[in-house]
Amino acid sequence: MVLDGDIKAQLAQYMELMEGDVHIQVSAGSDPVSQDMLGLMDEIVAMSSRIRVEKAELSRTPSFSVNRPGEDTGIVFAGIPLGHEFTSFVLALLQVSGRAPKVDPSVIELIQGIKGQYNFETFVSLSCHNCPDVVQAxxxxxxxxxxxxxxxxxxxxxxxxxxxxGVMAVPSVYLNGEAFGGGRMSIEEILAKIVEAPSADEFNSKEPFDVLVVGGGPAGASSAIYAARKGIRTGIVAERxxxxxxxxxxxxxxxSTKYTExxxxxxxxxxxxxxxxVxxxxxxxxxxxxxxxxxxxxLExxxxxxxKTVILSTGARWRNVGVPGEAEFKNKGVAYCPHCxxxxxxxxxxAVIGGGNSGVEAAIDLAGIVKHVTVLEFNDGLKADSVLQQRLHSLPNVTVITNVATKEFTGTDKLDGITFTDRVSGEERHIELQGVFVQIxxxxxxxxxxxxxERNRMGEIIVDARGATTLPGVFAAGDCTNSPFKQIIISMGSGATASLGAFDYLIRN
Ligand SMILES: Cc1cc2nc3c(=O)[nH]c(=O)nc-3n(C[C@H](O)[C@H](O)[C@H](O)COP(=O)(O)OP(=O)(O)OC[C@H]3O[C@@H](n4cnc5c(N)ncnc54)[C@H](O)[C@@H]3O)c2cc1C
Structure with missing residues (x-):
């Protein structure tokens, strides 16, 4: 049995929502993955009379395509879409069966208007939480x-x-055989790369806003909702x-939410x-x-x-080490997302660079997958919580090196090692590696x-208790500010504060 009881029960419920017939063509050999794929097909055929499966020769084995009767939709899964990709498989079945995808009508219109041939391929790992969005889009x-x-x-x-x-990071997307993009991408981001962007005139002609929020994370969303609920003209501009x-x-x-993603x-x-x-x-x-x-x-x-007022909520991004080779080998051995x-x-x-909570958590995760993890820490000790450190030290395939100043990421077409200086002895060392995860x-x-x-030494925007910056009418919230703690709930709270601060400013001016 390929599907366990719970997943099977879930799938059965979703299959009830299918609106038309689906023909699956399977290209299978005698290898174990092919046999599991055939097993999966037997299980789903037994669950819905709407699904027909037939053997075929596709360009990759093992793989299967999901089609409407007599019509090739172009959707193929090479490998078995379990793990994080299981939802992608279920959605493909439903959408191919005729259920409308949950995307804006304007986006549907845009997709239907695209002319030409676009053959996409996406390399994923089944444990990658960023991959399903790209696959589903x-x-x-x-x-x-x-x-x-x-x-x-x-x-x-x-x-x-x-x-x-040369795929060393997922998702890695290819279009017509050429590298197209990597990392999580929304359907809008993918479309922006293949259709013409809206012209600047479309934005220039907008009437002035009462509140314009810059940034669409938890802080920006909260700011926009609080502003719009006051009935004032609100806009939100966000890169991602x-x-x-x-x-x-x-x-x-x-x-109030025990667990979410x-x-x-x-x-x-x-x-x-x-x-x-909004x-x-x-x-x-x-x-x-x-x-x-x-x-x-x-705008760019x-x-x-x-x-009349602006709320800055542009958040934060991963810090780079900033040494030679880092940019060159990004996605060629230098990575930032251990889960993906x-x-x-x-x-x-x-190696993992960084001995704080995220670095040590990453090292613990990776130790279960890779041969060996070296944790490199700049200071003379790890900063992670002691329970994480205890777990780390209990693992047989982890080495911790402290007092490390990273000097260079080395390699030719992909990363092959890292050079660092021992900050105590001054000695320069090189270790051979295939991957480095930066967590600093x-x-x-x-x-x-x-x-x-005004911003502080770290570049954080200085705000007062009302979220006001030093420029009248401009407020800020969330991780881009000098708030000492950076958390979702804190960002949302500060977004609300900045919005109420902006509303108060509008009334008084
Ligand atoms: C791996 C990881 C795990 C985390 N886990 C947790 C957790 O479990 N619990 C928790 O509470 N917090 C967690 N956090 C922290 C939490 O995600 C942040 O505190 C929160 O997202 C901050 O929200 P924000 O809106 O201030 O900024 P961000 O989430 O950083 O959003 C910034 C927004 O601004 C946009 N932007 C940036 N620059 C520009 C520009 N120039 N123009 C237009 N738009 C721009 C971005 O595209 C984005 O929309 C985690 C963070 C990371 C990285």
Whole structure:
């Protein structure tokens, strides 16, 4: 049996929602993955009379395609879509059967209007929480447009192909055989890469806002909801709606919710913002802020948005080590997401840079997959909680080296090692590795503000108890501020504070 009892019960419920027949073509050999794939097919055929399975020869074995009767949709799964990809499989069955995908009608129209041939391939790992979004987005595009096809490839089942194509991070997306993109991408982000972006005029012609929020993470979403609920003209401009929670797996401290996952919370945030009359401007990056009659926010596309007040909630991003080779070998051995990319380093030697909670958690996770983990810490001791340190020290395949100043990531076409200086002896050392996971904290996304508002030494925006910055009419919230603690619930609270602060400012001025 490939599916366990619980999953089978869930699948049976979803299959009741199928609206039409689905034909699955399976390309299987005598290898164990093929046999499991055939086993999975037997199980699902027994569960729904709407599904027919037949053997075929597809370009990869083992793989299967999900089609409408007599019509190739272009959706192929190479490898078995269990783990995080199970939802992608279920959604493909439902959408191919005729159930409408849950995307904005404007997005559907955009996809249906795409002309030309787009053959996408996505390398995934089944433990990658960023991969399903990309797989599901490309599957939706394949269902909606006959010129678009998409194959999900499980890197573990197609190890040789992944190695030959130099895939060292997932998701890795190829379009018509050429590298297209990596990491989590929303359907809008994918579309932005293949269709023409809206012109700057579309933004320039917008009436001034009462409150313009810059940043669409927990702080920005909360600011926008609080502002819109006052009935004032509210806009939100965000490069990547959801923010850091899009990279977060389990969240257990979002009070009143015992457990949730980042992307699920991000989808709820967006749904909640859409309940109100908020002008949502996604995939737009702010590059300059200046106060004239209105506060002006210039976007990367050259457009200028005007608003009586602005709330800055641009959050933070992973900190880079900033040494030679880091950028060059990014996704070629240098990685930032252990959950996503860990399985690609199975049986290999890796290092984790950073001995705080996230570094030590990453090392513990990786130790279960890879051959050996070296934890490299700049200070003379690890900073992680003692329970994590105890767990780390109990693992047989982990070495901790302290007082390490990383000097260089080395390699030719991919990473082959790391050079560092021992800060006590001054000695330079090199270790051979296939992967390095960088876990050294975050930096605020505030460089674009220059001197427009006062920032501290770390670049964090200085705010008062009402969320006001040093520039009248400009407020800030969340991880981009000097708030000493960076958490979802704290960001949301400060978003509410900044919004109420902005409303108060509007009334008084
Ligand atoms: C791996 C990981 C795990 C975590 N786990 C937890 C947890 O379990 N519990 C918890 O409470 N917290 C957790 N956190 C912290 C939490 O995610 C953050 O505190 C929270 O997301 C901060 O929200 P924010 O809205 O301030 O910023 P962000 O989430 O960083 O959002 C910033 C927003 O601004 C946008 N933006 C940035 N620059 C620009 C620009 N120039 N123009 C336009 N838009 C821009 C971004 O695209 C994004 O939409 C975790 C963080 C990480 C990285």
């Amino acid at each position: 490309l599957n939706v595009m394949s269902v909606l447009n006959p010129g678009i096809s998409h194959t999900m490839i499980d890197g573990a089942a197609f190890k040789d192909e992944a190695e030959q194509r 709606f959801g923010g850091q929670i899009m990279d977060t797996v389990g969240i257990e401290n979002f009070i 980042g992307p699920k919370l991000a989808a709820s945030l967006e749904e909640h913002v859409k309940e109100y009359n 002008d949502i401007m996604k995939l737009q990056r702010a590059v300059r802020l200046e106060k004239k009659d209105y506060v002006e926010v210039e 596309n050259g457009a200028v948005l005007r608003s 990319d860990g399985p690609l380093f199975a049986g290999k030697d890796v 904290g975050l930096v605020p996304n505030t460089e674009w503000l220059g001197d427009a508002v």
